Amino acid sequence: MPLTAKICGLSTPATLDAAVSHGAAQVGFVFFAPSPRNLALDRASGLAHRVPAQVRKVGVFVDPDDALLDAAIAAGRLDAIQLHKTAPDRVAAIRARTRREVWAAIAVKTRADLAMASRFAQAADRILYDAKTPDSAALPGGMGLRFDWTLLQGHSHPLPWSLSGGLTPDNVVEAVRVTGATSVDVSSGVESAPGIKNVDKIAAFLKALAAL
Numbered sequence: 001m002p003l004t005a006k007i008c009g010l011s012t013p014a015t016l017d018a019a020v021s022h023g024a025a026q027v028g029f030v031f032f033a034p035s036p037r038n039l040a041l042d043r044a045s046g047l048a049h050r051v052p053a054q055v056r057k058v059g060v061f062v063d064p065d066d067a068l069l070d071a072a073i074a075a076g077r078l079d080a081i082q083l084h085k086t087a088p089d090r091v092a093a094i095r096a097r098t099r100r101e102v103w104a105a106i107a108v109k110t111r112a113d114l115a116m117a118s119r120f121a122q123a124a125d126r127i128l129y130d131a132k133t134p135d136s137a138a139l140p141g142g143m144g145l146r147f148d149w150t151l152l153q154g155h156s157h158p159l160p161w162s163l164s165g166g167l168t169p170d171n172v173v174e175a176v177r178v179t180g181a182t183s184v185d186v187s188s189g190v191e192s193a194p195g196i197k198n199v200d201k202i203a204a205f206l207k208a209l210a211a212l
């Protein structure tokens with residue numbers, strides 16, 4: 001199966017274009033006000049128009065209400081919705097209402113956290129295993145934290161899944177080898193500062209995967 005990658009938290013034309021030209025399968029737009037990657041709707045609209053049809057546009061949300069979802073889906077022309085800190089029944093309701101592909105983020109620190117994935121089996125289309133951030137953290141993702149990848153070895157996945165959390169151009173090949181992931185997601189590992197994507201790091205990340 002081919003490896004696919006999502007570059008998350010894009011906010012400029014140049015970095016979006018770098019992700020697309022180097023082969024990202026998905027690009028992520030963050031709609032969460034406290035994030036340094038938060039996109040205003042007009043910016044999302046401008047970026048969405050640059051994305052070719054074969055690249056999927058994923059909106060990233062933290063337990064959003066319907067008004068935000070509707071506005072972001074329209075502005076960002078979203079193909080898929082990634083939900084953090086959102087209960088399974090709400091995930092299912094968003095999927096039914098929006099008729100979009102839905103990714104449920106699972107925050108992982110210990111093996112016990114992986115059990116959460118099965119609760120989304122009927123509610124979502126994909127699981128995103130991400131590193132659990134501290135309770136005091138402002139963000140539930142995009143903090144460059146990684147979890148113990150060996151936890152995924154032997155785990156029975158209820159849905160198609162992606163690996164994220166602390167991936168970088170230097171460690172993504174090892175992460176794929178350890179976990180068997182066929183889909184990966186990165187944000188801060190391809191940045192030069194929080195919220196500032198770096199075209200060279202985006203290229204290096206996607207080239208590392210292409211060499212596998």
Ligand SMILES: O=C(O)c1ccccc1NCC(=O)[C@H](O)[C@H](O)COP(=O)(O)O
Pocket residue numbers: 008009028030032035036037038060061062084130139140141142143144145164165166167185186187188189
């Ligand atoms: O990236 C954010 O700012 C963000 C804010 C709120 C919820 C989720 C967020 N990011 C989710 C992602 O998909 C990230 O790519 C994922 O957490 C991995 O991030 P990183 O460890 O920085 O690569």
